[in-house]
Amino acid sequence: MALSSDLMGLGVNPLQAARTATGGTGPLTITPAGTSFATSTKIGCTQFLVTSTGAAGACLGLPAIGGDNGALIADDYIINNQGTATLQVFASTSVLISVNGTISSRVSMTTHTTMTLYPTTAVLATGTANWVGTLGN
């Protein structure tokens, strides 16, 4: 289901289009930065499909969960790494991601892999992931 602008052209209202388009509002390309969540490039709350061409060690940060400027529960975020180096994807402090056989606040994505993530809990509990997903080749 395309970008929100496409859905709007098909008659869907802007808010609904932004949340239901597979690509959200875009942009679909993103440039990672930094070495931690704090210094990373943040993925927008309706930037549901992104592909990165970043440099070695560069990072992306997931949105916070909740509110108009955050991810909504069960949103789906698709992240691809088409760079020549491993990409680091961070959740915010103390927020965990259940993916790739482990639970951690950081996930490494090798070149030409894609990860799909879903926020499942709005309130953090010790040892429980807020994000779940899958990392494929």
Add this chain to the structure above:
Amino acid sequence: MPLASDLIGLGAGSPLLAARTAIGGTGPLTITPAGTTLAAGTKIGATQFLVTVQASVCVTGAQALVLPSINNGDGGAWLADDYIINNQGTTSIFVFTNVTGVGISCQGSNNSKQILAPHATMTLYPVQATAGGSTTANWIGTVGN
């Protein structure tokens, strides 16, 4: 495409449409497995499209989830619905079809039971309303790490 309640708030045409088009469906997003067999397993709701088994409820002996029946009206999965199942526990969980003999084509096999390791996620789609024999799967899908 969050929960049905979010889509309704954003102006989705109807609650029924929202329930069937939201990635998370109607929720709830957490689920507690039970037993180790089809008969004892916890049934995934027809519009419970995204579920995670949290570590606190995932223990040996309480590991089974059961997929909805297919094309069973409002109470069943529709063809091409997508169901996403995550396991946050330290123990593998079992995902069963609702009837023995109905298969899931996934992880290199066609079986009525598939195993989901810790911190792995499975996405499944019903593709046939009627079991097509022992070699034809009703569900297809993928398990990623």
